Amino acid sequence: MRVELDRYSLRISGVRKLIRAGSLHYFRLPSPALWRDRLEKMRQAGLNAVELCYPWNYHSETRGDYDFTGIRDVDRLHDMVEEVGLYLIARPGPYIGADIDLGGLPAWILRDPSLVPRCRLRERAAFSLEFMKAMREWFEQVVPRFATRSNLILVQVENEYTVPAPYSGVRLDLWDLLIRWFGNSTLANLARGRSHPDSLFQAGAERGWGQTCLYMRELSRALRELGCEVPIFHNDLSPTRGRQTDVDLMGLDRYPIRRLDRDWRNNRKTFAGFTGDEVSLAAHRPQDAIFYPQLQAGWHDSWGGPGYARVRALLGPESIENVSQAALAERATLWSYSVFCGGTTWGYMGSPDVYTSYDCGAPIAEAGETGARYEAVRRLNEFIDRFEEDLVETERVEPGDRGSWCPEHLVTRQGPRRRFVFLRNTTRRPKRVPTREDTRTELAPWETQIRVYGADGQLEGVSPEPLRWSPPQVGTPPPLPRLERWTFANTSPQLDPAYDDSAWSALSRAQIERGRVDMDSLGVHYGFIWYRGSFHGPLDRLLLDARHCYAVYINRELVAAGDQFQNRWGVGPDGARMRRVSLREVRLNKGRNVIVILVESLGHNKGFVDDGANPRGIVRIDDGASPIHWRFRGGLVRGERGMNPVVAFEGVERTGNQEVVLPHGWTGGPNGVGLYETRFRMEGVDLKQRSLALVFDPGRGKANLYLNGYLIGRYWPERGPQQRFVLPLGVLEADQDNHLAIAVWKRSRRAALGKVRLELI
Incomplete structure (x- = not known):
């Protein structure tokens, strides 16, 4: 060809x-x-x-x-x-x-x-x-x-x-400060709305x-x-x-x-x-x-x-x-x-x-x-x-001395055999146009119409009328499995001071001092990272720049949680800053204490303005003169690796297994991550004709959704908007048992998982 x-x-x-x-x-x-x-x-x-x-x-x-x-x-x-x-x-x-x-x-x-x-x-x-x-x-x-x-x-x-101006300006350091002051949405709309004059065009330069x-x-x-x-x-x-x-x-x-x-x-x-x-x-x-x-x-x-x-x-x-x-x-x-x-x-x-x-x-x-x-x-x-x-072969026909047909006339184009007249109504009201024929003489609101004339000047066709759509009627869906009975377990035993973290990677003081503790520097590029440290006696202070979402635990107890997600546009600087973690009410032992920091990256910027290297995880940490011995591990749950993880859940750590019925919530322990699991089988439903989704009732706490080990959803009820998650056929097994796991991150006094149900689309 x-x-x-x-x-x-x-x-x-x-x-x-x-x-x-x-x-x-x-x-x-x-x-x-x-x-x-x-x-x-x-x-x-x-x-x-x-x-x-x-x-x-x-x-x-x-x-x-x-x-x-x-x-x-x-x-x-x-x-x-x-x-x-x-x-x-x-x-x-x-x-x-x-x-x-x-x-x-x-x-x-x-x-x-x-x-x-x-x-x-x-x-x-x-x-x-x-x-x-x-x-x-x-x-x-x-x-x-x-x-x-x-x-x-x-x-x-x-x-x-x-990247033309004004988009290129978002890479400037000033933009980082402006994001903190005004929020990213306002600035993003400003950048999108501005234009750059043609006089800025420079041809031929090797730059x-x-x-x-x-x-x-x-x-x-x-x-x-x-x-x-x-x-x-x-x-x-x-x-x-x-x-x-x-x-x-x-x-x-x-x-x-x-x-x-x-x-x-x-x-x-x-x-x-x-x-x-x-x-x-x-x-x-x-x-x-x-x-x-x-x-x-x-x-x-x-x-x-x-x-x-x-x-x-x-x-x-x-x-x-x-x-x-x-x-x-x-x-x-x-x-x-x-x-x-x-x-x-x-x-x-x-x-x-x-x-x-x-x-x-x-x-x-x-x-x-x-x-x-x-x-x-x-x-x-x-x-x-x-x-x-x-x-496929037209030329623009310039208006004659009389100008365009009417205000709605956009352009006329001439092909080898036919002429195409483009009309556009840019209002919410119907507009009548002066055509020579009685066919389709009124433009619907926001209609662009193409009228086709042959070599003899006769109308040969008009583009389709604006669509008036009525969704097809869907029959009564077949009964679907009810997801009510679940097992619940604590899947973050690393909060326990007695936990053995010797298999984790060590983090040196020199790395901390050089500011090389972010995820990419440590080779953990995606998702979550756990930092676990031990120290003796008091903690001088704790200032933290962690991106995008984080929680701090000391001796099992939740001390602080927050988000550094000022830039929802995902282009340019993050607008992040150091935040002081209050230690006023933290109960510290005179002997050994354990601090655990869990950080979630929402992803690298897409690199649109050379900002893909914006650091993720802990970017800066100041713990004063306290000698903390740090280790780290990637993955929200053990065994989770890479950008598109498929987790073998038989290897995931669990303690305190119990059976629960949704909705289910908890205060106090366990802190960290709670894991809900169930199984279901789809029978009598043609999943090639209808897709299946999982729908969440309101809950509390960020969550990862795994189907047969595949991480197929990230749920953030406090931020939203997504509550319905498609379960892709192929990951979803027809006529077989399917394993469903939801890992809920407890970042406040209470965490909860609302009712979860299957729904056909």
Whole structure:
């Protein structure tokens, strides 16, 4: 298959194609059983391509070790893509973004100071031979797996490499202080809302802001040497500044709806950002087609956010109709909906700004169900298929002396045989437009309409009317197992002063004094870390900077707990500070005392502004002159390791086992972590047709949710919003016993687990 391109479109084996792809995060679907279902639904929606990004950290948690088996078997995934009949767009990185830890880079690179991640330092080019060696090893593992695939049409290098102002300003030290003062949400909205003037555009400079850099050229060269023969592209953030020209095809992000605290329908300029993309590209590369590698099909929610039911309602089918038609109005013939399939950010994979669910209001939801937004895409693709031969080769028709038809006239485009007139109503009220025909003369609220005229001037078609969606009726669900009887045990015996921690790693005084006690310095990159120390007599003082969530215990008793999570955006500094732990009411022995500090990382920043190395765990600690002998261990429960842990629960420490019925809570001991466990079997339910979820009633205390050992949920009832957790088929065993464990972290006087129930979606 030969893939060529020009200023209009891709030509595949000599035939022009209008490429409509969707992103599929296979790493958020931890079961190959789910991959084919999502691919088939994408094809049924009228898409003709799938975009796959390959997280380096998902396949290589340890340097030199690579895993492409089981839930990481991308060769099997590629086979499915071919069998379903979709073209493949591959994104091997090395940086992918995707709202995951370090943007997909493996955290082990943070331990080697000779490696400069992404060859970029404070958003400026800083070519790093050591990073390129590591990247080359990764590329040698992943690129040959897709390079020779017969359906491969495009390959992306890197992602959003140049960070334009004002986003770049969030890396400044002043931003750290401002986060503490004003909170991150206010500042994030300020940064998103500001614009940068076109006069800032600088072409051709060999620098971080420039249009060309050695890093990009070396990435492209590596792809060619490893067998990639299709066009290589990059996805830029700004249409005017920092566009990467060391690729065959330039692409552009378009996410017009980023605020979840207001209705986009109240802003008449919501989609105005598309206007001018065609002109801007022509100023850089007039020979390129218009390409949107990330065209908004959803948006991620954050801890404490409104929740995905609200996100889906906020976006509505109108938003995906409008972004698609806005792309066509700018001559786009290639785009990839991001994200088209929701998923589950299982384990400790997420960056700090996302929680477990990554539904995003996507056309295909996290649990696999489809609705109004999916149907809007399917109907629009039927229209595009009908007129594809003209839509792939259009030119803008400039208005005559009389100007546009009417205020709602957006643009007119001429194809080889047909003319396309774009009309847009940017209000909440219907608008009548002066057309020559009686067909569809009224624009619905927030409708973009495309009217198609033949060479004879006759109307040949109109884009679909705005969708009026009624959810299908669902029958009475079958009875599901009731999760009422549980066992409960203390799973943190390390709080006991008599506990033997000799198997833990020692922490030297020199490490503390040099400030090398954070998780990455200790090789514990993800999730939780326990610090355990012993000292004699009084404790002078205790000042602590621990990120993101922590609890301090002395001689079994909870002394302090808190969160250093001021930056919910997950971009830029953390806004953290040293906090004094009050020792006023702590009962200390004259002899030996034991202090235990448990810290949870919510993930590394995604590295958007070179902030992925922000430290996690204990960043600074001041215990005065008290000689404390420290040891440490990773994992909330014993045996938990890595970014995507699968825990063998038979090896987990437990004391004080008892049977309980939910809801269940406790005050006093045990402090630390309490473990609830039960088993259930699913029978008489077709789990290929309906997905299963676990729903929590309100409780108290952060919790990890494990299904058959897989960490498939992180629950934070005090922060929210997630209370329903999808149990992915494949991790969930049909017609077999399933082991369910919930580890509740007691960080206050009382902890509680409310009722938990199964629910079909």
